[in-house]
Amino acid sequence: MPEALEKESPVASSASVDDALSEALADVVLLVRQYRLLSGFAESLADTLDNPSQNPIVQGVLANLRSTLDGLHPADVAHILEALPLDERLFVWDLVKAEREGDILVETSDAVRESLIASMDAPELVAAAATLDTDELAELAPDLPREVVEAVKKSLDPEEREQLRQAMSYEEDMVGALMDFEMVDVRPDVTLEVVMRYLRRFDELPANTDQVFVVDREDKLLGVLPTNVILVTDEDRLVSEVMTEPKIRFEPTDHADSAAAAFERYDLVSAPVVDAHGVLVGRVTVAEVLDFVRESAEEDLRAQAGLREEEDIFASVWKSVQNRWQWLALNLLTAFVASRATDLFQGSIAKLAVLAVLQTIVAGIGGNSGNQTLTMIARAIALGQVGTEHFRRLVNKEMAVAGINGLIFGGAIGLVIGLMEQNLLLGFVLTLAMTLNLLLAAVMGVVIPMWRYRRGQDPAAGSSVLLTAVTDTGGFFIFLGLATLILLR
Template sequence: MTSAVKLENAESLLDRALEILASGSQIEIRNLVRSLYPAEAAHILEALDSESRAKLWAVIPPSVIGQVLVEVNVEVGAALLKITDRKDLIAATESMGADGMVDLLHVLPEPLLSQVMESIGVHNRNRIEKALSYGEHTAGGIMSDDVLTIRGDVTLDVVARYLRLRGNVPANTDSLIVVDRKEHFQGVLPLSQLLSHDPHTKVAAVMDTRISGIPYRMPSREVAGLFERRKLLSAPVLADDGRVVGRIAVEDVIGLIRDEADHSLMSMAGLSEEQDMFAPVVSSAKRRALWLGVNLMTAFLAASVIDLFEDTIQQIVALAVLMPIVASMGGIAGSQTLTLVVRGLALRQVTGSNAGRLLFKEISVGLLNGLLWAGVVAVVAGMWFHRPDIGILLGVAMLINLVCAALSGVAIPVLLEKMGVDPALAGGVLLTTVTDVVGFMAFLGLATLFLL
């Protein structure tokens, strides 16, 4: 029930924005903008065409535009930067924290990047330059340097008084990071321990030493997996010598998980998750033309296989009617396996040690389904054309293609991953080619051998 309500609210918010923008009332547009969180504004901006997007962007206050730019995808952000006054952009950075500033600088083009860096103070510039030195897609690139550390040799009462004097703690703080005199990581003190133990107890006596810090070089994709597996709310980030250099909170990881899901979904169609849904027609057509061209070449390859058996098809016309069935069933079966394996690779559940067992399992599934549906199509095709021999050959060809589809559905993404190619991006095209070629070759080849 909760999910349905949230979804409805998101839809109604977009509908209301579209209605207000269509009315052209500047007062209502400004009232709408004031009621939005930055992420909500970004969601609406991504769903608008360029004209409506410009109307809404024009009334977003400079103090908020930096936070919105961080939330929108890269292509929409680039379009918004073109219509943003540079003075407003520089002013926006003044209201942003160091973490938000780093995220914003990652999306700024070079001329603007230099201007923004020159406009901030020396202290902030040093912090930001240090943050930018970490890889964008690493633990260091997503961490916050707003870290609250305590020593293990003090009492819980001292820690409590320190927190009261400090006045605030970093967002999503579920535990305090314990370090030694040289800032080396020792463990964490859950806030529940701080509140439930005798105030005179030393931190070292109740801190949790089972939690290990995250190396700053760890890929962000692995960080997301770590948070998911261990149900973490936050974790310290460590330098090579064990010093605490930052902290990652769960809110930083949620975005990573969403981005990874978007990437997998869009890559299956040869698209990028950073593309603007309302990009100009010409630029969208150019991007999609590449994969259409690749698909066309593979289609010609499949057609060339059919051409090899032109004489067979001319003599037995029923083959032309039935052969798409073999390729279609192989394509569906292969796509099921491919999707399963691509997901497993993304979650690091498929490795060299278990890929062989997965391959055996998928081939067994393909064989079982192949036997089932081969029998069905053999009977149907035999009765349809009054040729039991054609039905039997169709069933055998389908069995061959389903087993081959299972083999390809596992092997193709695993090999692409080893070659450093995104299996979600290229796997589908290669799989379709294999199932089409094998399906046509098996069916028409068997017909040539046994029916002529």
């Protein structure tokens, strides 16, 4: 085997990347604590030292910490800042080079970004924002003070100012909010040799440049020219002869979810964005789409847990309480309603105490099954795979699944409980109640996200809380009601 093939691949796996990031975080935490320990010790010797803050050992640790931060990618620094308590976070933030602050702010989560911005004065913020591209500035602008945004706008040339205005005019879930204005376009009547000379004039091509856009003199999109075609095609040929139709093109008002689905379906690296007249106004890249997908997934997880917004894990107690109270209050209300259903059957429970234990099985299995249905439906809605016109078919399908599961698993646990309690009729009641509650959970697992979708709301937001309320209350009422009617007549 050739020696070159025996060498380990230089490409890092995701595991090694995670390990490296964890190691960098550990290094920063260790250096911060070493600095605090040594500087505190130096301060305690202030009477014997001329300038304890300039102690060579202390300054050595500080220099090592700065060097470690300078060697990290902005996204890695952002990750480290998010993993540090507020006091340590702000200490590390002060050590970041000023010219890197803008790039790091863009990479941080909204909650952590808020704490970093609050620690900076207006000139610092203006300087940090001035280092960003227009699309990055548009992402950061909503979190900046108004006077900072206005100051940055004044420093932009008219074209950049108009790009910023456009980018800020779109909602977060629109393609326009993901749009990148850095792109390469050429005319159709030039040769590939001219295109090559033009590309060589760039110090660096815009990231994710897998194709060049072909436009006419009015900047209307005519086609695309993949970079691999430029490299392997005869340089004397005209662009118009080798350009192709783009696989897909977007308008700024298109939904970002549709763009994400298209990037996955067609394995895109970039795609053009045109206005209503076909004029090329920007492009969408896979980097922005991946960021959007990740943020959407995190938002869905927060919504399912009943969190109102993204939360800094080291935020103050009061801020965390404000973020979480809404759905907790609703959950408490629904739990109270479920408890009242149990209260109606206190007499039955007093006569047959095992009912109090078994009712939780019925409610729990119903909630789990319903959440499976709810998650599947909410995801299908988000991907545009189903609409309200599919409601009846989905309900019928999920009820069939629930019925089969109820008979199988309800029958199994019913038989076990019937033999254990030497009361097969109790086992039959448990089987019937579990099947009915699974059917209820299946219906509500479709109804709740569909109902929220029709109202223009996030199908996943708080849906699990509503579903649990129905399956708990319904499970208690169905099981205890059947037990009263069948076992305690």
